[in-house]
Amino acid sequence: xxxxxxxxxxxxxxxxxxxxxxxxxxxxxxxxxxxxxxxxxxxxxxxxxxxxxxxxxxxxxxxxxxxxxxxxxxxxxxxxxxxxxxxxxxxxxxxxxxxxxxxxxxxxxxxxxxxxxxxxxxxxxxxxxxxxxxxxxxxxxxxxxxxxxxxxxxxxxxxxxxxxxxxxxxxxxxxxxxxxxxxxxxxxxxxxxxxxxxxxxxxxxx
Amino acid sequence: xxxxxxxxxxxxxxxxxxxxxxxxxxxxxxxxxxxxxxxxxxxxxxxxxxxxxxxxxxxxxxxxxxxxxxxxxxxxxxxxxxxxxxxxxxxxxxxxxxxxxxxxxxxxxxxxxxxxxxxxxxxxxxxxxxxxxxxxxxxxxxxxxxxxxxxxxxxxxxxxxxxxxxxxxxxxxxxxxxxxxxxxxxxxxxxxxxxxxxxxxxxxxx
Amino acid sequence: xxxxxxxxxxxxxxxxxxxxxxxxxxxxxxxxxxxxxxxxxxxxxxxxxxxxxxxxxxxxxxxxxxxxxxxxxxxxxxxxxxxxxxxxxxxxxxxxxxxxxxxxxxxxxxxxxxxxxxxxxxxxxxxxxxxxxxxxxxxxxxxxxxxxxxxxxxxxxxxxxxxxxxxxxxxxxxxxxxxxxxxxxxxxxxxxxxxxxxxxxxxxxx
Amino acid sequence: xxxxxxxxxxxxxxxxxxxxxxxxxxxxxxxxxxxxxxxxxxxxxxxxxxxxxxxxxxxxxxxxxxxxxxxxxxxxxxxxxxxxxxxxxxxxxxxxxxxxxxxxxxxxxxxxxxxxxxxxxxxxxxxxxxxxxxxxxxxxxxxxxxxxxxxxxxxxxxxxxxxxxxxxxxxxxxxxxxxxxxxxxxxxxxxxxxxxxxxxxxxxxx
Numbered sequence: 138x139x140x141x142x143x144x145x146x147x148x149x150x151x152x153x154x155x156x157x158x159x160x161x162x163x164x165x166x167x168x169x170x171x172x173x174x175x176x177x178x179x180x181x182x183x184x185x186x187x188x189x190x191x192x193x194x195x196x197x198x199x200x201x202x203x204x205x206x207x208x209x210x211x212x213x214x215x216x217x218x219x220x221x222x223x224x225x226x227x228x229x230x231x232x233x234x235x236x237x238x239x240x241x242x243x244x245x246x247x248x249x250x251x252x253x254x255x256x257x258x259x260x261x262x263x264x265x266x267x268x269x270x271x272x273x274x275x276x277x278x279x280x281x282x283x284x285x286x287x288x289x290x291x292x293x294x295x296x297x298x299x300x301x302x303x304x305x306x307x308x309x310x311x312x313x314x315x316x317x318x319x320x321x322x323x324x325x326x327x328x329x330x331x332x333x334x335x336x337x338x339x340x341x342x343x
Numbered sequence: 344x345x346x347x348x349x350x351x352x353x354x355x356x357x358x359x360x361x362x363x364x365x366x367x368x369x370x371x372x373x374x375x376x377x378x379x380x381x382x383x384x385x386x387x388x389x390x391x392x393x394x395x396x397x398x399x400x401x402x403x404x405x406x407x408x409x410x411x412x413x414x415x416x417x418x419x420x421x422x423x424x425x426x427x428x429x430x431x432x433x434x435x436x437x438x439x440x441x442x443x444x445x446x447x448x449x450x451x452x453x454x455x456x457x458x459x460x461x462x463x464x465x466x467x468x469x470x471x472x473x474x475x476x477x478x479x480x481x482x483x484x485x486x487x488x489x490x491x492x493x494x495x496x497x498x499x500x501x502x503x504x505x506x507x508x509x510x511x512x513x514x515x516x517x518x519x520x521x522x523x524x525x526x527x528x529x530x531x532x533x534x535x536x537x538x539x540x541x542x543x544x545x546x547x548x549x
Numbered sequence: 550x551x552x553x554x555x556x557x558x559x560x561x562x563x564x565x566x567x568x569x570x571x572x573x574x575x576x577x578x579x580x581x582x583x584x585x586x587x588x589x590x591x592x593x594x595x596x597x598x599x600x601x602x603x604x605x606x607x608x609x610x611x612x613x614x615x616x617x618x619x620x621x622x623x624x625x626x627x628x629x630x631x632x633x634x635x636x637x638x639x640x641x642x643x644x645x646x647x648x649x650x651x652x653x654x655x656x657x658x659x660x661x662x663x664x665x666x667x668x669x670x671x672x673x674x675x676x677x678x679x680x681x682x683x684x685x686x687x688x689x690x691x692x693x694x695x696x697x698x699x700x701x702x703x704x705x706x707x708x709x710x711x712x713x714x715x716x717x718x719x720x721x722x723x724x725x726x727x728x729x730x731x732x733x734x735x736x737x738x739x740x741x742x743x744x745x746x747x748x749x750x751x752x753x754x755x
Numbered sequence: 756x757x758x759x760x761x762x763x764x765x766x767x768x769x770x771x772x773x774x775x776x777x778x779x780x781x782x783x784x785x786x787x788x789x790x791x792x793x794x795x796x797x798x799x800x801x802x803x804x805x806x807x808x809x810x811x812x813x814x815x816x817x818x819x820x821x822x823x824x825x826x827x828x829x830x831x832x833x834x835x836x837x838x839x840x841x842x843x844x845x846x847x848x849x850x851x852x853x854x855x856x857x858x859x860x861x862x863x864x865x866x867x868x869x870x871x872x873x874x875x876x877x878x879x880x881x882x883x884x885x886x887x888x889x890x891x892x893x894x895x896x897x898x899x900x901x902x903x904x905x906x907x908x909x910x911x912x913x914x915x916x917x918x919x920x921x922x923x924x925x926x927x928x929x930x931x932x933x934x935x936x937x938x939x940x941x942x943x944x945x946x947x948x949x950x951x952x953x954x955x956x957x958x959x960x961x
Contacts, residue, residue: 215420225547237909239943242945258646259658261538264493267905276547326859338483339481465864495648530649532647532648533653534656534657639955744837746841747840747873751893
């Protein structure tokens with residue numbers, strides 16, 4: 138299990154060359170956390186393809202909040218990833234749906250955020266391989282707020298909370314979930330599968 | 344339940360303008376069956392996006408055999424859709440994994456194809472929402488040969504059998520499965536979800 | 550697709566011999582709808598086993614509301630099927646999570662019930678094979694209100710709405726969902742699998 | 756992550772009082788590995804209920820080979836858990852279906868067992884929450900050989916290999932998978948959900 142120290146955390150931004158996501162950096166990354174909002178369209182397709190290949194090869198990916206509309210998430214999901222939304226500073230309560238899952242480790246029955254942007258269903262994603270949280274919103278909606286996906290050798294976690302002005306990422310429980318997700322999404326597993334033309338493993342009598 | 348008569352079956356090919364897949368035709372199509380092999384790269388991205396939007400809006404999609412590498416299937420899956428393969432005219436046996444599923448209607452415990460191309464795992468797809476067939480191959484491999492996916496409002500069925508020279512599509516049971524799949528994939532469901540900014544459904548006291 | 554006319558609907562109650570669920574009746578039943586509340590413990594284990602065997606052999610089962618605690622549902626799920634609940638006549642809104650699914654056919658984005666008993670998560674069931682509805686409750690909870698399960702050759706749908714005094718089963722949309730579910734759960738599929746000792750299908754050279 | 760040393764491994768057998776599975780022992784157990792064959796019927800129902808409650812409360816459970824017919828596995832699955840079988844000392848090849856899953860950690864593309872008992876589909880279980888291995892058998896069958904299930908707060912792994920005379924549990928890779936599964940199945944997660952009557956979390960204005 139990887140140990141996350143300050144020295145092992147790095148940050149990459151849109152403005153850097155290659156958005157800071159060089160081949161070398163990605164090869165050396167266990168789990169990438171992605172957040173974006175207004176500038177999804179400015180992310181270069183070539184870098185998106187590079188990140189996607191690395192995810193399918195085993196790097197974990199945590200997509201936060203408005204990252205649902207990022208090129209990388211939409212490309213990995215294969216759907217529009219569209220949703221309903223509203224900014225009314227309303228209350229959100231995230232219920233734990235999978236109490237035995239490592240991403241729920243150390244949590245109570247629910248998390249509460251007093252003032253959040255609302256994201257509501259229909260959330261146009263494939264059915265998650267594991268559904269960890271479902272949110273209740275004061276305005277009347279529900280949302281699948283914590284969703285695990287296995288893609289290639291990689292693990293992906295979408296986590297809804299976040300905002301550019303509400304102090305969501307100062308909330309201790311939200312940070313706890315992100316830390317749990319990083320542990321869950323870290324690379325594990327077998328050798329990379331071999332694709333393409335293959336000799337028979339049994340005698341075909343030919 | 345739609346009735347499939349000869350008059351309601353139409354064919355579209357790569358060589359036609361817009362590959363024959365006009366907006367009008369797609370809007371009037373319940374289920375699209377896709378097969379391609381050597382020319383996946385020649386399919387225009389714009390048409391792929393059009394077909395994808397129509398699938399997410401409810402049109403069924405049946406992807407056959409080497410269609411696993413089509414742009415439309417890869418785009419909907421979000422993975423490489425890569426696999427192992429071999430042309431040795433070996434025996435394949437497709438075991439029914441979901442005996443209660445409508446796509447298995449009328450089948451026995453398995454289907455047998457005496458001479459087929461082999462497709463083997465690892466098949467790099469998301470875990471299917473429903474797994475209908477798993478194939479056994481004489482050369483020693485297995486393969487998830489019948490896979491259902493829900494994406495947007497659409498239903499997708501990937502079916503492995505097929506070949507450009509082996510007479511797979513003359514096999515009665517194979518045709519029976521494709522007919523079952525067309526019935527399963529036909530559009531059903533609720534009104535299209537509304538996305539975007541939304542007013543609260545409850546009084547937020549603001 | 551079966552046609553449900555008044556003549557093809559029958560009712561069986563706890564007080565009848567064998568609770569009205571004779572071998573003959575079950576063999577002649579496509580879909581069984583189950584509702585119970587106070588008397589789950591009075592249902593004979595032998596009859597529960599009989600119904601279970603018939604479900605695994607292909608009969609559809611629709612479990613309504615407080616039927617979540619019935620012996621038949623708990624036995625098929627393998628979990629406690631426990632949940633939170635409250636009787637406060639509060640508002641419930643059932644959001645459609647799978648807009649392309651036949652059980653959602655003809656619905657809008659959500660159903661609303663002005664006065665219901667609340668059922669809240671954690672609902673101790675296996676992850677549903679298909680999740681059709683998630684409920685929002687005025688009191689702050691969420692609930693997986695429409696859940697599909699494939700078990701053996703049978704299809705099971707759990708549907709939350711219902712009550713012994715609130716007129717839930719007079720609601721047109723609720724009845725529409727139950728009718729959709731009956732069509733979805735009707736028997737389909739392949740011949741019954743053969744279990745037990747089996748001769749090899751290939752020459753083992755022995 | 757628990758460390759498994761010889762001092763932390765214990766064995767319980769049918770002949771012991773309470774089959775060795777006392778409340779105290781179970782409360783102190785992270786992961787229970789279950790194997791049985793001829794004497795499933797001799798296991799007391801009361802002990803099965805005790806083990807089941809502990810699994811739903813978070814203890815991991817690994818069910819080996821003929822344990823598919825144990826009372827505890829059938830009770831947790833809710834299905835017959837029946838299958839096809841044959842003793843012909845044939846070859847089995849277990850293909851890794853989920854190369855990024857922790858249970859596949861450190862494996863190649865497949866495991867091979869030269870002489871095994873055959874278990875074949877249809878295996879009457881719910882669709883696994885995660886499918887790790889599918890087996891190929893020389894005699895012509897396939898089988899879902901490594902299946903993960905989440906039930907309550909507990910994690911369950913069914914693993915097919917094993918036999919009373921073939922030296923399957925002396926195979927290094929088989930033991931490696933069981934060790935991986937023990938790590939995966941170890942308790943994690945949130946506090947136990949509270950069930951039953953609940954006060955509203957929001958003001959219902961009543």
